[in-house]
Amino acid sequence: MSDPANLPCTHPLRERIAQAVRDVRARTPLAQSFTNFVTINLVANAQLAAGGTAAMSFLPDDVIDTAAISGADYVNVGTLLPFYKDALPQIARAFAKAGHPWVLDPVAAGIGKTRTEILNAFRAVPPTIVRANASEAIALASMWRLIDPDGASRPAGVESVDEVDAAVDAARAIARHLARYAPQGRAAVAISGKVDLVTDGERVFRIPGGSALMTKITGAGCSLGGVVATYLAVADPLTAALAASALYNRAGEAAERVAHGPGSFQVAFLDALWNVTPEQVAGSEILEQAAAQSADRSSGA
Template structure:
């Protein structure tokens, strides 16, 4: 099994510098709607994307990759089998439980995959609540709850899996079951571009190649917040934002990230 997820503790700025130096290889078993955008996001941050989701290859590739994303947005039978292979071959993987709770096939698959202990679970508040058994899910892929409402469920999931849970929203919340970190900022135009949230999971998988899960999730969220604000300032709508966002991910200075992060609670 690939256990490349490192225990080195880095600040967001240090993590981004390390990622750009290392160019981690990221395997994506992901939503068919977002593969192109996800690949471009990974290239923009300095990672190397590989959309390897065929049964018979997925497990083999996961053993080589520095980080793996398993996104349940369009879980075909082949993708479900590929995901099962991949999570048995690596510990450096991210679960994105898209629309879990609202739809039965992916909900059952998410519960099965959860037993293989993802390093990071990334979702919106409604998805995290549903995955923890504390809610019924949102409106399809859209959340109907806020990150703070999902904080107890996120902490419980982190304790159960031994990993990290990242709840995306107006202020992102990341927890390892003990610490809770909030990352402010970002722009709402991210919610009007297909792949905005799905690609964040891939960025977290990239950071797993250079730092520990909590730091990976925090660094990815800080980078996303910074780049989305820069892109929105140059955009006239969702179309121009999508292009400007890729440019901003490439141009963001590592030194801009640390001020966005606040350790706001320590769980007892």
């Protein structure tokens, strides 16, 4: 297999990524979140540091009212309360009816009867983008019967036990499912790992970089999901997923250079989300997997 190729400097996707970064800073779009209690503060602060505006809600009437003025929404099923079992499907149906774009983070997919019921309910009214780790993507694709369930690994709580490469099939299958329901037929899946993977169901991109310290603070993944929603408020799903993933890797590297541990890393990371330039984000290494390689890997996954 030949090495995946870095996108040329003049590739149109790079200009779309730079434009998304600029547009968020210029327009400060509102992206609303229904998210977990552990990292809700970091999600909001990351969205603000990226240039957007944040609002968090849990009651369906609140979420649906606010969605009317938000560019995109973010739903994260990390910490569930009893009323979510009815509220989250109701919200997803309202988004579907309105054609409202949203990002799902299926945290800990595969654990807990309530979470499984909620995620299963999303199958018929799915998000525009799924942001997950490899294990969660595999669990979700299996739950939605998009891949052979025997391929699904055992859940490991909120941490992935699988490498990103093991989730290529799952990611593409999810993205194709989302695209069938999406406005204009466009959707994306972003898998976070040592190397991030982004796909629209056809093309598969890998974005290396970031910092190992991102796994030593809580919420790097959750807040990435929130920032994907911020970008989705101004860009198409593939661009939003690529831009947010690349921004996070560049910010992680900048933060690692000045950090003395996870505390100072998080502070420097938020500063870097604010300071990284559109050109730095758009100039990231973005490796596109050749179509043949995609097929090879799919059959070998």
